[in-house]
Amino acid sequence: METIFWSVAAALASVVTLRGRAFRLAPYLVAGFLLWLSVSLIVTAPASVTHPQTFSWAWSNTFGAALDFRLDGLSRVLVILIGFIGSGVFCYSASYMRPVPGLQGFYTTLTLFTAAMIGLVLADNLIAFFLFWESTSVCSFLLVGTNHQSASTRESARKALFLTVGGGLMLLIGFLMISAHGQSTGLSLSDSLRFSMIGRSIVDSPSFPVIVFCMAVGIATKSAQVPFHIWLPAAMAGPTPVSSFLHSATMVKAGVFLLARLTPSLGGNELWNTSFTIMGSITMVTGAILASAQRDIKKILAYSTIAVLGTLVMLLGIGTDIAIKAAIVYLVAHALYKASLFQIVGNIDYATGSRDIKTLGSLARMLPLTATAAVLSALSKAGAPPLFGFFGKELAYLAKIQLGTVGILLLFMAFLTNVLLVGLALSICYRPFWSKNTITGELNAVPLPMSLVPLVLSVAGLFIGLFPAFFDQYLGTQMASAIAGQDLTMKLKLWHGINFESLVVIALSAATLAIGVLAAVKVKPIISFTSAKLSSVQHCGPNNIYERVISGIPRWASSIVSKLQNGNLKHYITWTLAGTLALLSLPLFHTVDGIRPTLRLDWIEAALFVAISLPVIAALIVSNEFSKLILLGASGFGVVLAFAAFAAPDLALTQLLVEALVLVFVLALFRVVPGVEEKRPGRSTPTAIALGLSLAFGALLLANVPELPNASKIYFLEHSYLEAFGKNVVNVILVDFRALDTFGEAVVVAIAALGCGSLLLANERTS
Amino acid sequence: MDNVILRTTLSLTWKLLAAYSLYILLRGHNEPGGGFIGGLLLALGIILRGYIANSNTTEDKLRDGYTAGLGLSGVVFLCLIVLPVVVGHEVLKGLWTSVWIPIAGKFSSVLIFDTLVYLIVATSALYAHSALYTPGHRGQP
Numbered sequence: 001m002e003t004i005f006w007s008v009a010a011a012l013a014s015v016v017t018l019r020g021r022a023f024r025l026a027p028y029l030v031a032g033f034l035l036w037l038s039v040s041l042i043v044t045a046p047a048s049v050t051h052p053q054t055f056s057w058a059w060s061n062t063f064g065a066a067l068d069f070r071l072d073g074l075s076r077v078l079v080i081l082i083g084f085i086g087s088g089v090f091c092y093s094a095s096y097m098r099p100v101p102g103l104q105g106f107y108t109t110l111t112l113f114t115a116a117m118i119g120l121v122l123a124d125n126l127i128a129f130f131l132f133w134e135s136t137s138v139c140s141f142l143l144v145g146t147n148h149q150s151a152s153t154r155e156s157a158r159k160a161l162f163l164t165v166g167g168g169l170m171l172l173i174g175f176l177m178i179s180a181h182g183q184s185t186g187l188s189l190s191d192s193l194r195f196s197m198i199g200r201s202i203v204d205s206p207s208f209p210v211i212v213f214c215m216a217v218g219i220a221t222k223s224a225q226v227p228f229h230i231w232l233p234a235a236m237a238g239p240t241p242v243s244s245f246l247h248s249a250t251m252v253k254a255g256v257f258l259l260a261r262l263t264p265s266l267g268g269n270e271l272w273n274t275s276f277t278i279m280g281s282i283t284m285v286t287g288a289i290l291a292s293a294q295r296d297i298k299k300i301l302a303y304s305t306i307a308v309l310g311t312l313v314m315l316l317g318i319g320t321d322i323a324i325k326a327a328i329v330y331l332v333a334h335a336l337y338k339a340s341l342f343q344i345v346g347n348i349d350y351a352t353g354s355r356d357i358k359t360l361g362s363l364a365r366m367l368p369l370t371a372t373a374a375v376l377s378a379l380s381k382a383g384a385p386p387l388f389g390f391f392g393k394e395l396a397y398l399a400k401i402q403l404g405t406v407g408i409l410l411l412f413m414a415f416l417t418n419v420l421l422v423g424l425a426l427s428i429c430y431r432p433f434w435s436k437n438t439i440t441g442e443l444n445a446v447p448l449p450m451s452l453v454p455l456v457l458s459v460a461g462l463f464i465g466l467f468p469a470f471f472d473q474y475l476g477t478q479m480a481s482a483i484a485g486q487d488l489t490m491k492l493k494l495w496h497g498i499n500f501e502s503l504v505v506i507a508l509s510a511a512t513l514a515i516g517v518l519a520a521v522k523v524k525p526i527i528s529f530t531s532a533k534l535s536s537v538q539h540c541g542p543n544n545i546y547e548r549v550i551s552g553i554p555r556w557a558s559s560i561v562s563k564l565q566n567g568n569l570k571h572y573i574t575w576t577l578a579g580t581l582a583l584l585s586l587p588l589f590h591t592v593d594g595i596r597p598t599l600r601l602d603w604i605e606a607a608l609f610v611a612i613s614l615p616v617i618a619a620l621i622v623s624n625e626f627s628k629l630i631l632l633g634a635s636g637f638g639v640v641l642a643f644a645a646f647a648a649p650d651l652a653l654t655q656l657l658v659e660a661l662v663l664v665f666v667l668a669l670f671r672v673v674p675g676v677e678e679k680r681p682g683r684s685t686p687t688a689i690a691l692g693l694s695l696a697f698g699a700l701l702l703a704n705v706p707e708l709p710n711a712s713k714i715y716f717l718e719h720s721y722l723e724a725f726g727k728n729v730v731n732v733i734l735v736d737f738r739a740l741d742t743f744g745e746a747v748v749v750a751i752a753a754l755g756c757g758s759l760l761l762a763n764e765r766t767s
Numbered sequence: 768m769d770n771v772i773l774r775t776t777l778s779l780t781w782k783l784l785a786a787y788s789l790y791i792l793l794r795g796h797n798e799p800g801g802g803f804i805g806g807l808l809l810a811l812g813i814i815l816r817g818y819i820a821n822s823n824t825t826e827d828k829l830r831d832g833y834t835a836g837l838g839l840s841g842v843v844f845l846c847l848i849v850l851p852v853v854v855g856h857e858v859l860k861g862l863w864t865s866v867w868i869p870i871a872g873k874f875s876s877v878l879i880f881d882t883l884v885y886l887i888v889a890t891s892a893l894y895a896h897s898a899l900y901t902p903g904h905r906g907q908p
Contacts, residue, residue: 060858649799653791657807661892664814668899725863725873727797734801735877735884739859742880743844746887750837753891757833760898 001053001071004079004122007037008115015104015111023104024094030111031090038083041076042474052196054124064179064189070124070196073478074260078121078253080475081332084460085249085339086114088453092343093241095447096350106146110241113139117250121257126175126193129258130168133222136251137164143246144238156234159546163231167221171258174214181205198265212271215262216279223255223309225283227542233290233302240346243298248305248338253331256312260327263316264485273319280314281413283307288417291424293530297345297355300428301338304381304421308334311396311417314410316483318399324483325490326395328476333388333461337377340457341428344374347446347454348432352439357427358524361437369451371433376458378429380465382422382516383509388465391492393418393512397505415512422516427523468492577691584698604645611638625670633663650730777819784812792885793870793878802881806888813889814896826897833894840883847876847883 014029052072059067071079093110097103113136120132138161145157175193181202182192191197202208219225224232235247246252259276266272287307294300308330315327347370348363349355364371376387383393400407400414431437464471469492476490496502519526538544564575601609612635619631636659643652716729716737726732734742788808795801817826851860866874 058857059852062857650801650804653799653804654807657804657811660811661807661814664811665896665899668896671900725796725861725875726877728795728799728801730799731795731801731881734803735796735881736861739861739877739880742884743848743859746844746884749891750887753894754834754837756895757830757898761830 001055001069003040004037004071004118007033007083008118011111012115015107026104026107027090027094030107030114031087031094034083034090034114035087038080038087041080041083058190061190064193065127066125066190066193067128068124068194069119069122071122073480073482074257075121075482077328077332077475077479078257079118081335082114082117082121082250085245085335085457088339088343088457089241089245091449092244092346092453093239095449096240096346102146106143109139109142110245113143113246113251117254120254124195125190126179126195129195130172130175133171133218133254134165134168136246136254137161137168137222140164140235140242140246140251143242144235146239146242147237150237153237156231156237160231160235162550163221163228163546167218167228170214170221171218174211174218177207177211177214178202181207195261195265198262200265202266203269208266209271212266212275215258215266216275219255219259219276219313220279221255222258223252223313224306225255225279225310225313226286226306227545229283229287229306230541230543230546232306233299236298236302240342240349243302244339244342244346247302248342249335252305252309253312253335256309256316256327256331259313259316260483263319263324263483267316267319273317276317277314277410278317280310280312280317281410283310284314284417285413286310288420289530290534292420292526293534295356295358295527295531297348297357297360297428297432298342300357300424301341301345304424305334305338307417307421308338311414315396315399318403318410320399320402321480321484321488322395322402323399324488325476325480326392326399328479328483328490329388329395329492330392332464332471332475333380333392336457336461336464337380337389340373340377340454340461341381343450343454343457344370344377347450350450351443351446353441353444354439357431358527359437360432360439361435362433363439364433366443367433367446367451369448369455370446371429373451373454373458374429374433376462377454378425380458380461381425382513383418384513385494386462386465388461388468388471390465390494390509391468393509394496394505397508398501401501401504411508415508418512419515419519422512423519423523423526426517426520430520431523468494581691608638608642608645611635611641629663629666633659636662648730650728774819777815781812781816781819784808784815788812788885788889790870792881793868795881796871796877802884803888806885807892809885809889810892810896813893817900826893826900829890829893830897833890836890837887840887843879843883847880850876 011030011033014033015026018026018029052070054071055067055069057067059065090107090110093107097106116132116135116139120129120136123129123132141157141161144160145153147153148157178198179189179192182197182199183189185199185201187197202211217228221228221231232247232252236243238247284307287303287305287310291300291303291307294303312327312330312334315323315330345355347367348360351363351367352360354360380387380389383389396414397411400411403410472490472492476492477488480488480490496505565572615631615634615638619628619635622628622631636655640652640655640659643649643655716733720726720729720732720737723736726736785808788805791800791808792802792805795805813825848859851862852858854862856862861875861877861880863873863875863877868874868878871878
């Protein structure tokens with residue numbers, strides 16, 4: 001665990017502190033630290049993983065927001081993956097990114113993202129997880145917008161931010177509900193916020209469907225599931241390292257990771273399994289069909305990433321042992337080959353300035369290393385033996401066969417998806433490099449590191465495919481056990497022996513590859529056909545809805561604002577009062593039953609009643625503005641007396657001073673406002689009556705409350721001197737027990753003053 | 768302001784108010800008072816001083832430095848929030864020393880917190896008031 005902290009800290013430090021010429025070393029340093037991190041995690045004995053390492057820093061027990069980390073089989077594999085691919089991406093960007101002024105910001109954000117992503121997979125505390133989750137979204141926004149001079153890039157970055165952060169907020173709601181349930185079963189606040197403490201009993205709680213819904217929205221937005229998938233293709237506006245790191249290998253997997261993380265506690269029931277199976281399978285097919293309508297290779301990769309993410313969600317939704325194993329293999333294999341494929345496209349783009357699959361060709365001679373990497377990655381993507389992707393597809397087919405009747409439908413969908421993906425994968429690795437098309441114009445030479453990195457990544461896929469036992473022993477078994485919540489041994493085999501199931505699987509694999517090759521040969525007509533079909537239904541797609549909502553917001557807002565804020569003060573007051581009344585009426589209707597008004601005033605209360613209400617009534621009668629003001633002040637002093645009489649000297653003092661200051665302020669207003677009209681036409685009688693009624697009801701409600709809850713009062717009285725060394729309990733609460741609230745109030749006061757200044761001093765500044 | 772009696776009284780009163788606000792702030796932890804009340808009192812004193820001096824130089828100076836002051840107090844607030852964590856306590860936990868301060872008792876981070884509230888409340892009220900009182904530029908309804 002310490003290794004992870006130190007290497008991430010060292011990476012951040014090197015990217016922030018190096019300046020000038022030395023900064024050119026920074027990406028290599030970061031890459032080195034990340035590689036060291038992942039290698040040191042691989043070589044630590046897997047035995048240590050059966051007993052997860054934990055780290056806890058309870059920096060704020062009061063809010064339950066502890067920084068808990070937990071390194072188990074699942075997070076270990078993901079940290080290794082992030083470190084390995086991250087180091088490749090940093091090496092790649094060192095050559096790919098041109099030395100522009102904002103480069104340090106780019107690398108800093110990329111390193112911050114890496115740190116946040118590692119934090120996300122390690123976090124055991126829900127709040128910490130949420131913060132890391134949203135940090136990755138914000139980093140993704142900044143990184144997609146690297147080339148922010150272009151309007152369409154800004155648009156894409158904004159789309160990614162809106163959707164992922166919005167989904168994150170839904171996640172927060174779900175987390176809070178999980179925590180509330182945990183507390184209701186007797187967990188402490190900080191324990192109820194731990195992934196590892198979520199109890200199975202939550203499945204039977206009435207709020208479970210809502211929790212599942214919140215989780216599903218969070219997962220769907222982050223992992224680009226239909227209909228929230230639209231941000232991922234748009235995010236391709238970012239530079240190649242970003243697409244290859246965030247939008248294929250790591251960040252988009254965060255949703256899948258969360259799904260896997262929650263499977264032991266929330267999974268294994270019908271609602272959970274059905275919803276994620278349906279969501280995943282629809283996404284899988286949609287992604288594949290959309291991918292086959294693109295000409296831009298980067299877009300093809302983006303949509304096929306969506307298809308794979310759908311497959312992953314579907315497999316975890318199915319949730320059987322085989323399905324979990326398939327998901328693990330898919331996740332790791334996809335991270336390796338997709339990161340590499342994005343870099344390959346980056347190289348093609350770098351060399352030719354084009355990414356069009358229909359016109360590119362005969363690049364193999366010029367980019368031999370890239371072409372080799374492309375073949376290896378694409379074959380892994382196509383699921384050809386003996387590459388790593390092969391195992392994933394085999395297991396996925398097997399998982400569906402074992403499902404029975406539902407499995408047949410899923411099998412059909414998966415078959416269609418795989419055929420399309422195989423066809424596209426093969427044409428990506430064949431057409432740009434070997435087809436007869438010739439590129440006109442000058443070609444840029446691609447630096448060696450840019451060709452080596454994708455090659456290393458794809459060779460890693462080949463290596464695992466050739467020696468699956470390595471993966472089983474060091475990574476797969478622990479990860480499978482962590483997801484399943486029980487011991488699960490991973491054993492990948494190229495050949496399963498002869499029995500019915502394995503024969504069907506092999507037949508399916510072979511058929512997929514064969515038809516996929518056909519599709520690759522006919523790829524041009526397929527692309528033309530699907531894109532033509534899709535353009536006719538595009539207007540009702542989610543992207544269109546999103547655009548319409550986003551462009552509608554300003555119009556909607558301005559129509560509301562012109563209704564609410566029309567410049568007429570009386571209008572404002574009416575709306576404010578109506579809002580107050582609406583807020584008050586609901587609880588009133590709920591409690592109005594039990595009210596037994598008791599009117600027992602002793603003489604002090606009666607005197608106070610008179611002292612407060614008489615000036616108000618008088619203020620209604622007199623017509624002079626100054627007299628009204630003085631009378632209202634007098635009523636305020638009545639309130640001061642009331643506070644004093646009920647032993648609240650602090651409140652009385654504050655009220656007194658506020659009354660005095662209000663008087664000073666209003667007098668100052670009178671000085672500058674040019675003449676107040678003596679007669680104002682038309683009073684809003686209904687509003688006045690409504691307000692009066694609601695206040696009367698409110699008073700009745702309060703009159704029935706026997707006493708404020710005693711427990712908190714006694715707590716503060718007992719603890720204020722012992723723990724906070726203060727005899728004035730009110731002040732102790734303000735500055736010690738509830739210091740955060742007081743801090744917030746100080747901020748409110750300052751913002752109010754700033755608002756006042758910006759309204760009143762605006763003229764002065766412009767003149 | 769042409770009332771001699773008022774002018775003479777206020778010239779003494781505002782100083783008393785300012786001094787008393789400090790006293791209220793310091794004693795706040797054990798007796799009625801504290802940063803919020805003290806800050807209001809200080810603002811009231813300085814506003815009254817502006818009336819008798821017929822000039823708002825104090826407030827004008829304050830207005831120019833207001834945002835900078837806010838930023839500075841933000842930094843101090845941040846220190847108060849983070850410092851206990853660095854020392855090994857929870858966030859925002861009060862840290863106490865044995866240094867004795869008259870009226871307030873032992874010096875602590877809680878006192879700094881209260882003083883910040885005092886300053887923010889006082890300066891914000893004065894800022895708003897001075898914005899209201901800036902001559903010229905207004906009057907067009």
